[in-house]
Amino acid sequence: MGNKSWTTPGASRDAQREGKRRAVLQAGARLFNDQGYEQTSLEEIATALNITKRTIYYYVDSKEDILFGCHLLGLEFLGETMAQSQDQSLPVMERIALLIRGYCAWVSTDFGATIAMVREQSLSADRRTALRASKAEVDFQLRSLISEGIAESSLRPCDPRLVAAVVFGALNWIPHWNRVENPVPQEDIAEQYLQLVFQGMVPAQS
Incomplete structure (x- = not known):
């Protein structure tokens, strides 16, 4: 070879x-x-x-098999972030930050970027359904954390669905603009996004 x-x-x-x-x-x-x-x-x-x-062909059956395998590996990495953000011993704000930082790091990898950049229609119906279910888990996790923050008054009242849509929309767009010769470090992106999110959601100090 x-x-x-x-x-x-x-x-x-x-x-x-x-x-x-x-x-x-x-x-x-x-x-x-x-x-x-x-x-x-x-x-x-x-x-x-x-x-x-x-x-x-000794290792994959088709090009679609490669794409789905990329998605599975990316979601495996993201699963570790999901587990960390479910740690009830941590303040909800810290858990939200963990999830957003982890997602930012994930979508900045080749495997994570495939979910953001490649159309779901490229997969078969069964695989597309499985992928959507996995992505929905992440969305539900962020919504749940936001709802928890609202309930304990550490976040302003808002619609968690809309906030999650804005957050993931911004995060999923990263590989579209940051795959350049001198990319912005994903750590810097995450911190900037967190500042914007929390500035809009944390109640003003009286």
Whole structure:
């Protein structure tokens, strides 16, 4: 193959296979985000990895399989953020900040950006339904946190659905404008967004 990074010395067969499959997904995600899902071929993904198209089929069944695999890996990362934001021992404001920071970090990765940049219609009906259900969980989590903040008076009364729509709309737009030569660090983006969100939602001090 001529690709030294394709094989990890000393790794088990299962670990080798999983590593290679992840490499296929990573290459696919990067190309999907850079040039579009429809415009990317399996041949281009194989070329990016310095392997043959035939080799790719050992690890995925199709281009759609790569796209859905990217989404699953991205959501796996986001699941850790979701778990942290459900920690009842933390103040609700801190949990909201954890969720927004984590989502910002996630959508700034190749895997996370695929959900924001690639149309759901590129997936089959069953996979599209599964993806929407996972995204709805994140939306529901933020709405719940906002509702909790309103109930304890740490946030102003508002419609949690509208606030969540504004927050995720802004976050999902990040890969559309920040995939440039000198991107704004995602940490800086998250802090700026948090300032805007909380300035509009935290009650004025009397």
